[in-house]
Amino acid sequence: MHSRSRASLPLNQLPLDTRYQVETPEGIDLHLRPAGLVPRALAFAIDLVIRGLILMVMFIVLGLLGQFGMGLGTILLFLVTWWYMVLFEVFNQGRSPGKQMLGLRVVHDDGTPIGWAASLTRNLLRFVDILPFGYTLGIISCLNHPAFKRLGDIAAGTLVVYRDAPLSKPLLADAEPLPAPFPLSLDEQRAILGFAERGGQLSAARRAELAALLADPLQVPAEQAEPRLNGIARGLLGSAP
Amino acid sequence: MRLTEASVAIRPRSAWEAIDLGVLLARRHAGLLMASWALVTLPLFALLCALLWQYPGWAIFVFWWLKPAYERLPLYILSQALFGNTPSLKQALRALPKLLWPQLLASLTWRRLSPTRSFDLPVLQLEGLAGQARSQRLVVLGQRDSAAATWLTLVGMHLEVALWMGLVALFYLMLPQQVELDWTWESLIAASSGQWMWLEHLSNLLYVLLLIIWEPVYVACGFTLYLNRRTALEAWDIELTFRRLRQRLTGSAYALLLGCAVLLTQQPSNAWADTPPIVSEEAKQADPQGPDAPRLLQQPLTSQAARASIEALLDEPPFQHRETVTRWRLGEEKPAEEPKPEDVEAFLDMLKNLLKLGEWWKSLDVVAQVFEVLLWAALAALLVFVLWRYREWLQAFGDRIGLPTRRRQVAPQQLFGLELAPETLPDDVASEAERLWADQPRAALGLLYRALLSRLLHEHRLPLKQSHTEGEVLHLVAGLGQENLEDYSRQLTLHWQALAYGHRLPAESQRQGLCQGWRSLFGQERAA
Structure with missing residues (x-):
């Protein structure tokens, strides 16, 4: 609903956001957060180093076996070059080691886990992204695409997204739970909860300033607005077991 | 600064996501950013080249060192564009001299190699702090996200190299075959000795060109990192929602007051009024109190705007399902009209014409008959052709479908x-x-009997089979109803049986009789 009403606005009024919405057939909006060039470049660099190390170690070991070892090494070179990314993406929930370290994963455009076809396509098409040298096309495509896709991603219909971090239980400021004196929309409830949760990161003056914004509608003096808001946040959260 | 007018979605993000937002921001204003950057840097690069023609390495080094000075312009454009008033290219260029001087020395000396350059630049340029306050501010902002800013600079450096090599490779690929350049390593090394000066200046130019793409992105990423840090530090998103909430609550309170006032002023007149007259349908629609009347005119969202947006929403895909179906159908029947005199005349004319047409048609009868014959002939030909075409099929399967087929008798x-x-x-x-009778009477009689059977088979078409006995053959001959033939056959068969099985020769007198009998039965026929 939200996205639809926003989509009807002219493009230049649309607030810029890094979120990417997918609506499921059940009408649920999934929020994916596509990852841009910098974290992806770092993940690629990590993978490159890992691959280099694997190859180096294996070539030293296989070098002891003479020509047979070199043959094995050539096969290994092929596997590591072409299948490293594919195998990790398919068997490790779309995460190569580099992506895992950066908190990224590869999914289909609709948020489903990546499969063989898409993974092979996006990794074989690295050869197009590399052209003419050093991923020039990939970099330009990544900078110019609203969901930061390189050409291989566009062809395979895949998306590199940030994984959702596991949620931790927030610490709320101590206060007596209070009912909200007026009906609140979801966004407003979230903002009041956020005010109570993030109070520790804000300076006392800033907290007072923010709370004073709502002193009028709460019908309290500006000094009491902050404890009142903390109380409403407690009330919204409910009693924790 | 009014947060409600921000053109980006304000919420706390991770540092990486903040950088991504910078890419999107640079992309939205790409034309302006790249054009202004090119207009500033390209003339400067040309000037540096002219001054330092003999030292291309120094020229590009000076250009590279001065990067922080050019970065102020994209930041100015982005900071203006963030709150909706994007400057035009001319305005931006005009603002450049004022932007340059503050903190220029610091930017170009001890801050030049700072890995968080783009992250720090907004503090220096936009906040306008000085001395102690500024360094404290930088420390506070740098508590988080400075690692990401460092990585941004590091990745940016490698990106510049990668893009530069890409452009060089592209340039090399684009060289036509006719340009014979034997670029060996020696000649490339010799390039630095001055012979290939233009080549070095060209590669410098490629670097300057790629900065047009990358630098605005780099500055925008630093700017969004800064915005994100301030969003976290000052809870901008919470402020934004609180402001909207206050506007909603106080706004609705005003509306409530207004509504009460309207009600109070209108109640007495209603009480004194007569029973409302029955209004027609049209009047109802124009009723100022009706559900379709414009209401809520004192607030940003009037009832008409709401209705329009609801209808627009209902027209969009999930709700609206339109299909265009195109089908042939008979034309609409025209309503019967009163026959006018002209119409009657026209009708009579038409009848006359029809009669004329009929006469003309009669003259065409012969042609029509010819065509009829031709068509029937074509149909017959088609049938024959079909039967002939499928004759084998009919023979093979005629039995099965019960067609009466004439079985051809194969004569033994x-x-x-x-x-x-x-x-x-x-x-x-x-x-x-007769000739054989003298010394081979057996062969002679055999010949006669054989010839008789052959004649019976081939001339009289007796259905003889191998299983028939002589008696059965006689029986069949009796069925033909020819007495002469029957007598002769009986006589010959008796003699033949007597000779064949009993080895009794017929009497000499019989010879003449049998041969004559044969002649009388078949000889004349043959002769005839």
Whole structure:
């Protein structure tokens, strides 16, 4: 609903956001957060180093076996070059080691886990992204695409997204739970909860300033607005077991 | 700064996501950013090249060192564009001199190699702090996200190298075959000795060109990192929602007051009014109190705007399902009209024309008949062709579908071990038999009997089979109803049986009788 009403606005009024919405057939909006060039470049660099190390170690070991070892090494070179990314993406929930370290994963455009076809396509098409040298096309495509896709991603219909971090239980400021004196929309409830949760990161003056914004509608003096808001946040959260 | 007018979605993000937002921001204003950057840097690079033509390395080094000075312009554009008033290219260029001087020395000396350059630049340029306050501010902002800013600079450096090599490779690929350049390593090394000066300046130019793409992105990423840090530090998103909430609550309170006032002023007049007159349908629609009347005119969202947006929403895909179906159908029947005099005349004319047409048509009768014949002939030909085409199929499957087929009788080649084919018989059977009778009476009688059977088979079409006995053959001959033939056959068969099985020769007198009988039965026929 939200996205639809926003989509009807002219493009230049649309607030810029890094979120990417997918609506499921059940009408649920999934929020994916596509990852841009910098974290992806770092993940690629990590993978490159890992691959280099694997190859180096294996070539030293296989070098002891003479020509047979070199043959094995050539096969290994092929596997590591072409299948490293594919195998990790398919068997490790779309995460190569580099992506895992950066908190990224590869999914289909609709948020489903990546499969063989898409993974092979996006990794074989690295050869197009590399052209003419050093991923020039990939970099330009990544900078110019609203969901930061390189050409291989566009062809395979895949998306590199940030994984959702596991949620931790927030610490709320101590206060007596209070009912909200007026009906609140979801966004407003979230903002009041956020005010109570993030109070520790804000300076006392800033907290007072923010709370004073709502002193009028709460019908309290500006000094009491902050404890009142903390109380409403407690009330919204409910009693924790 | 009014947060409600921000053109980006304000919420706390991770540092990486903040950088991504910078990419999107640079992309939205890409034309302006790249054009202004090019207009500033390209003339400067040309100037540096002219001054330091003999030292291309120094030229690009000076250009590279001065990067922080150019970065102020994209930041100015982005900071203005963030709150909706994007400057034009001319305005931006005009603002440049004012932007340059503050903190220029610091930017170009001890801050030049700072890995968080783009992250720090907004503090220096936009906040306008000085001395102690500024360094404290930088420390506070740098508590988080400075690692990401460092990585941004590091990745940016590698990106510049990668893009530069890409452009060089592209340039090399684009060289036509005719340009014979034997670029060996030696010649490339020799390039630095001055012979290939233009090549070095060209590669410098490629670097300057790629900065047009990358630098605005780099500055925008630093700017969004800064915005994100401030969003976290000052809870901008919470402020934004609180402001909206206050506007909603106080706004609705005003509306409530207004509504009460309207009600109070209108109640008495309603009470004194007569019973409302019955209004027509049209009047109802124009009723100022009706559900379709414009209401809520004192607030940003009027009832008409709401209705329009609801209708627009209902027209969009999930709700609206339109299909265009195109089908042929008969034309609408025209309503019957009063016959006018002209119409009657026209109708009569039409009748006359029809009669004329009929006469003309009669003259075409012959042609029509020819065509009829042709068409029937074509149909017959088609049928014949179909039957002929599928004759084998009909033969094969005619039995099965019950077609009456005439089974062709295959005449046996032999009966009782005797050749029956007419070709094997001599031309004059009777004479031959007389000739044989003297020394081979058996062969003579055999010949006669054989010839008789052959004639019966081929001329009288008796359905003889190999399984028939002599008696059965006689029985069949009786069925033909020819007495002469029957008598002769009986006589000959008796003699033949007596000779064949009983080895009793017929009397000499019989010879004449049998041969004559043969002649009388078949000889004349043959002659005739």
